[in-house]
Amino acid sequence: MTDAKPVTHTTLPASGMPFVPMAGTHDPVLLTEVLEALNIRNGKTYVDGTLGLGGYTRAILAAADCRVIAIDRDPAAISAAREWAPAYGDRLTLIQGRFGDMTKLLPGPVDGITLDLGVSSPQLDLPERGFSFRLDGPLDMRMEGTTGGQTAADIVNTASEGDLADILFQYGEERASRRIAKAILEARKETPITRTGHLSRIIRKVMGRGDGRIDPSTRSFQALRIAVNDELGEITRILEVAPSLLLPGGRLAIVSFHSLEDRLVKNALRAASGGDGNTSRHLPQKHETAPELTLVGRKPVIPGTEECTRNPRARSARLRIAEKRTMPEKAGDA
Numbered sequence: 173m174t175d176a177k178p179v180t181h182t183t184l185p186a187s188g189m190p191f192v193p194m195a196g197t198h199d200p201v202l203l204t205e206v207l208e209a210l211n212i213r214n215g216k217t218y219v220d221g222t223l224g225l226g227g228y229t230r231a232i233l234a235a236a237d238c239r240v241i242a243i244d245r246d247p248a249a250i251s252a253a254r255e256w257a258p259a260y261g262d263r264l265t266l267i268q269g270r271f272g273d274m275t276k277l278l279p280g281p282v283d284g285i286t287l288d289l290g291v292s293s294p295q296l297d298l299p300e301r302g303f304s305f306r307l308d309g310p311l312d313m314r315m316e317g318t319t320g321g322q323t324a325a326d327i328v329n330t331a332s333e334g335d336l337a338d339i340l341f342q343y344g345e346e347r348a349s350r351r352i353a354k355a356i357l358e359a360r361k362e363t364p365i366t367r368t369g370h371l372s373r374i375i376r377k378v379m380g381r382g383d384g385r386i387d388p389s390t391r392s393f394q395a396l397r398i399a400v401n402d403e404l405g406e407i408t409r410i411l412e413v414a415p416s417l418l419l420p421g422g423r424l425a426i427v428s429f430h431s432l433e434d435r436l437v438k439n440a441l442r443a444a445s446g447g448d449g450n451t452s453r454h455l456p457q458k459h460e461t462a463p464e465l466t467l468v469g470r471k472p473v474i475p476g477t478e479e480c481t482r483n484p485r486a487r488s489a490r491l492r493i494a495e496k497r498t499m500p501e502k503a504g505d506a
């Protein structure tokens with residue numbers, strides 16, 4: 173969402189329902205595909221588990237006379253949405269919370285759930301949120317803002333060298349994780365690392381210009397963001413409960429942006445639809461419980477060339493879709 177363009181009426185289905193623009197501009201990734209995936213109908217209720225700037229939420233509300241429960245863990249996203257939410261009356265409910273806690277947040281099962289994983293443009297573009305290596309700011313990265321737990325600076329200044337290297341390797345797939353962790357430990361002996369600019373200078377010193385394709389700080393910043401916000405834990409938690417939160421025929425549509433997220437989604441949806449979530453062909457394929465979901469398409473939906481040109485952030489996006497089965501099949505039938 174860094175290359176923002178406004179959502180326009182032309183991207184939305186003509187439903188006769190109002191579309192309320194809002195302050196700021198934003199280009200929601202795979203919007204048309206997500207709307208199609210959710211199979212939006214009058215009178216139904218959908219959950220947008222990652223409200224952000226409300227691109228999906230407003231498009232769903234414009235697509236039919238339906239209701240949306242919109243969740244975001246970032247209090248700033250909820251406050252921004254309060255500006256335009258009144259136009260939808262009781263069709264829109266805003267909830268500040270984590271999608272991993274959705275069982276507690278929802279009043280009951282719904283007709284569709286969508287997630288657009290990762291960070292939003294205001295989070296990335298505001299230096300004071302500390303997500304960006306391009307803009308100097310406090311090394312924070314908490315999606316909950318100041319109400320969140322530990323910051324990226326807390327991790328960088330207190331973790332052991334081994335733990336830091338593991339974080340950078342596991343969550344950033346950073347091959348230079350050990351060298352970067354060592355350099356961080358050296359640097360913090362001099363002075364605590366409290367700014368994004370300071371951290372990215374340390375990384376650049378280790379990596380030089382990198383391979384020139386991405387900024388040398390990209391993987392390390394991704395890793396710290398994932399660790400600070402327990403992002404993979406959140407995805408795991410929602411995937412465990414999502415089938416039980418859907419009404420029969422209800423759809424789950426998840427957009428992910430990197431392989432760690434997509435692997436979790438792919439494996440969980442496969443497992444819940446009766447395939448084996450483990451991708452190894454060498455492990456036994458056991459289905460002890462009846463499959464609750466059916467995959468909609470075996471391959472992920474990816475953005476077309478036009479969307480990738482318009483919005484480079486879309487390039488790594490992958491949409492996976494599953495549908496809640498009407499009657500659970502007997503275990504082993506799938």
Ligand SMILES: C[S@@+](CC[C@H](N)C(=O)[O-])C[C@H]1O[C@@H](n2cnc3c(N)ncnc32)[C@H](O)[C@@H]1O
Nearest residue numbers: 200222224225226227228244245270271288406
């Ligand atoms: C990529 S943006 C969503 C953009 C949105 N689809 C739009 O069209 O404006 C991701 C949003 O999800 C929120 N988020 C990330 N992880 C979350 C979680 N576990 N629970 C709730 N919200 C989360 C972030 O705070 C951010 O606002």
